[in-house]
Amino acid sequence: IYNFRPNIIVSGVDKPYGEDYWREIQIGDQVKLRWFRSCLRCLLTTINQETGIRDPNQEPWKTLQT
Secondary structure, eight states, rough: OOOOOOOOOOOOSSSGGGGGOOEEEEEEEEEEEEEEOSSSSOGGGGBBBTOOOOOOTOOOOOHHHO
16 A cells, blocks of 8 residues: 555535646745646555565556556
């Protein structure tokens, strides 16, 4: 479960996965984050957090692609 930690947690989204269509997030008056492109699945989930060794079968990434 260590491999599945969120980068940013948001609330108040009107519909499930609504944030997938956002192109910009503003935090306060100073910070704006803009999307460059989507990352559908991150390969970091295939790396053992304790050893730093990647799973030779690329799991759970391969299963998540299905």
